[in-house]
Amino acid sequence: MNLLPSLAGMAAAVTGHLALPHIDYLSILPIMIMLGGAVAIIGWSSLLRRPLDVTWVTSLTVLTATAALTMSLFQWYSVLHSGAHTHIDGAVVMDGFSVLVSVLVTCATFVSAVVGDSWLRREDVRGPEYHVLMLVSASGAMTMGVANDLIVVFLGLEILSIALYVLAAFNPRRAESGEAALKYFVLGAFSSAVFVYGIALVYGATGTSNLPQIADFLARNVALHDGLLLAGLALLLVGFGFKIAAVPFHLWTPDVYQGSPTPVTGFMAAVAKAGGFAALLRVFVSSFHLLRADWQPPVWVLACITLVLGAVVALLQQDIKRMLAYSSINHAGFILLGLQAATARGVEASLYYLFVYSFMVIGTFGVISVVAGRGDRDHGLETYRGLASRQPWLAGALVVLLLAQAGVPFTTGFVAKLEVVTAAVHGGSTALAVVAMVTAAIAAFFYLRVGVLMYTPAQNGTGEDGDMAAALGGAAPSSDDPVLVGVGEAGSITVGALGSAPPVPAGAAFGIALCVVVTVVFGIWPQPLTAFAHHATLVLAP
């Protein structure tokens, strides 16, 4: 059996050629379509004298995402019928888990593309780069989903991140946008270095970076408490923790979420989190499953402080994007519950959570993008006062999406929270489940506050919210705004925006409506999605 590869290797050494592994293209086809689409769009537009019209770019992006989605569904069919397999010399894997991540990322790209279309038109940003970068970034997240080797994980992580750094800087008219990108880049590079160092240590300890081989090594060698391996594990956790915004690696999140163009924030919250969690779940649950006694306690602590800090600090925010940044940290804590359980059920619950959260968060930031108005500036909570009377549909959509994030029944958010908490309880972490539900109750406050504001008439200056803010220790004027947005300036725009309600642009309306429909329909009829997540098992199931 081993003769053939070694012969090939010898032949390669003799002739000076590389022995290429067999490539099963179906396993990486969605990724190739995404990248191919990106290359095609940028290539075509560079041949034109004038910038490509945004309609074309959006259409092509949507087409690309749809094609990749279709191919992902083909993969699903293949996995269901011929089982999960590793491909390309064990570097990538095609299993239910990777397919679900592909489906998630392509859907998220689809929705973000149409929401971003409206943003580009309003801000009058020309050129195809926005969509191209999004496609590239998405392909990185999908690579993290299929990665079966730590090096491939890292490759995906970098493809995902570098494109996102540029996207964060995409609003040339806002200094905050550039600042956010720089912060994200510096800290991202830092954490990537830590991550690579972690890979190196794991390789040093086990002699391989291939995930199944690591698991195999751990199964064969009972070297308990190997310092090198555990240190590598810790560093990997730091790298992932940065990507998924787990406390204390989250500090970049509020600034970057606030500074980035709003549709990018939605994309970032959905796709970067999905990619990070996908690789995190696969690496920890399937490769390091035997070491779970070592990594479960720190993950327990991470989840706990992530949940609490996200919910508590979000209460004090006066900027809706910062508030949602902290809320996304809280959500990351919930998704960590599934990892902490380290069971098939936990993985299933986390995947389901990621899937439905993507739609909620992209839709939410879509609404915020529309409300912010030209210049993408109005993110103060006061902007939302009386929104329901000006733009009832938009306000209604935001209420639904925020209620879903709060985990209200008849939305997907409810099922998602229920699943992860159930997984935690079954995994024996009842205390963590209790903490999670308490933070969900705290989080409900700031979601509902936005809802109440929107349905409070604009002239009613000191309404319910004033009392609540007073109760919160007079924390009303935000002082932690490092990105010194002129409060007065924002205020004046707010006043100017009152009364006149611009129509919701078609792209954004479509994207938001899609998110709301998914959130509500699968909230009432959860079976298809829960079944999807249930069958999306890892090839190396715990």
Next chain:
Amino acid sequence: MIHLAYLLPLLPLVGGSVLAVGGRRLGEPLAGWLGTGTVLGSFVITCIEFAALLGRSGPGGRSVVQVLWSWIPVGGLQVHVTFLVDPLSMTMALFVTGISALIHLYSIGYMHGDPDFPKFFTYLNLFVASMLLLVLGGNMLITFVGWEGVGACSYWLISFWFQRDSAASAGKKAFIYNRVGDVGFLLAMFLVFEKTGSLDYRVVFAHLHAFGPASATAVCLLLFLAAAGKSAQIPLFPWLADAMEGPTPVSALIHAATMVTAGVYLMCRFNPMLALSHDAQLVVASVGAATAFVAATIGATQHDIKKVLAYSTVSQLGYMFLAVGTGAYQAAIFLMVAHAFYKGLLFLGAGSVIHAMDDEQDLLRMGNLRRYLKLTSATFAVAWLAIAGIPPLSGFWAKGDVLDNAFAFNKALWAVGLVTAALTAYYLSRLMAMAFFGDERWRQAFPTPAGVAAASAGDAGAGTGHGTPGTATHGAGHGVGHSGEPHEGPWVMGLPLVVLSVLALLGGALNLPWHPSWDPLGWLTPVFGTRLFDAHLSSSTQWVLGVVDTVMALIGLGIALPLWTRDVQRPRLEPAFLRRAWLIDTAIDTTVSRPGTLLARFAATVLDVRIIDGAVNGTARLTGMLGSGLRRAQTGFVRQYALGIVLGMVALLAYMASRVWM
């Protein structure tokens, strides 16, 4: 074909949603036709389903469960969205959709000119969807969703003209009374789940051995509490009279023909459970008989045409519960169907009168309308004779069935029922005489409404002068007003009257005792099985009882008709105690409302402000302090963020080191 069942609630649901979103754009009368169309579609599908079910045979063949999807898969609680298609649910669905379609059609005429015309049909459609969900639900939770849905729609429709204070508070009253009943439903569900681990009807009824006599009685009585709320039985009946504030088609559809029968349906559905508890049966039968009698006495003293009919409905529902309690489920369903025909007809006729009289509901200001409203009075007369129990109309057979069973079950209950039968004939003949015979009192310049309102204390009804949005336009085209004499409404209002009067006339054919081979209601037998009470009455006894029923009806009719045709001012026959509904509102006010208000005031001023708010504000302040502390970490400087990452990393590494060396 059976698997089309899901379309039954879906069609009106879609109709209601479309109307909710685009109703204004559709406008009048298109919104009405859309609403009618979806319900008619449901009716057609029900007919198909019915035929398909008839085509099946065998003991279990006529009970089909359609599982749509898994709704709540939480550990031991597995709830699926399922529909149970069996003879009972199909019978209900058939008359619900049929009558709803007719009343939708009628509403197109009745609600003409109302500015909220599309909204009305939105609510009506949503109501039908909820009602069908209630009837078809394959487990208690789906039924409960429908149960709450009809409650909500009923609330919206009663207070449809919410600009009137009386309508707004009537809606609230109905809602609150129903909440009391809902508590019973919820507790019953908990108990059933605790005993059997399921809410699915088939599973529950297959595990009846899990119930002891005490728990079976508890479940039945809790369900009966729910049924008493929804079907307006003692002591939860006063809301139904106030519910007459809603537009008349609503009264006809919801508060006569369909929703109020939900309680009877629920008890019939739970017949296997009821069979386990003789005590519960006796309670149901007694409360039913008492309600029938009490409501009939109240109905005999009201001046508002719709209130008479409302109390009549309460009374008839009492008969149905009497039948349920005696185990005569088929008789209960038979009466329910017949009642839906003639009571729907009575309400629609009343609506026609009100429409013609320019929103006048006071019987004292009517009289001799038979000269002007020929179609209405003819059809009304059919319903009158039917409900009075004159053979061979449907009411005679249906009520006779109930009374025969009561006779065999318990003579005292039978006697109450028989007296009530005479009262029934009396109060409807009184209504008939005051509205359609006698002097044309509406021609007289009447004293100010205040005097009449004071006289008829409880009937804070919608006499003239209450500015409903629809009134202005009504007055322009129809009505007595200043423009002439009352006349009939458009054909859309006439057609349902004719159809329903034919049904009320011939509905008795559903269950004629003459020949054993003629037994259409026998197809319900598989649902009730051996639990069905067998009266064992000989043919001659049945004849005698039939004659007695007829004599009682004729007595009531013979007294009332000449008496009330001659003169309508007979205060001695209308004691205040009866007119004010046995003072039950006052009793509830003193025993429940006032202590409740005191408690609420204490909770608001002391508990909430001092203790709860204090705790909440304290928590908020604590959280705020915690948050501001944590927020200090958020300086905006990249180097400090990096430090955060490093600290986290060091902590993790330290932990791992501790795993290795400790």
